[in-house]
Amino acid sequence: MIAKRVFYQGRVQGVGFRYTVRQLVTGFDVVGWVENLIDGRVQMEVQGAPEEIEEFLQAIRDSHLRGYIDRITIDEIRPLSGLKGFQIKH
DSSP, X not given: OEEEEEEEEESOSSSSHHHHHHHHGGGSSEEEEEEEOTTSOEEEEXXXXXXXXXXXXXXXXXXXXXXXXXXXXXXXXXXXXXXXXXXXXX
16 A cells, blocks of 8 residues: 655646546445645645555546546555545545
């Protein structure tokens, strides 16, 4: 089990980014959350098996969202215990 913090930069707010990510995640065995930041980026934290996370991140890159993303920054972070589901934070 690993966890990653991902920042998406570009025109990623106001385009349904978080809701598309929430739809895409249903095909993967991961937990976490996604939220808009005040600086215009979208932040996501995702936790699961390494291959599930990589496939989920690739699904985001392969989706129509790729046209809105200028830069992706990914950092490995410490997994949190007790995290359930995948949420959109407001």
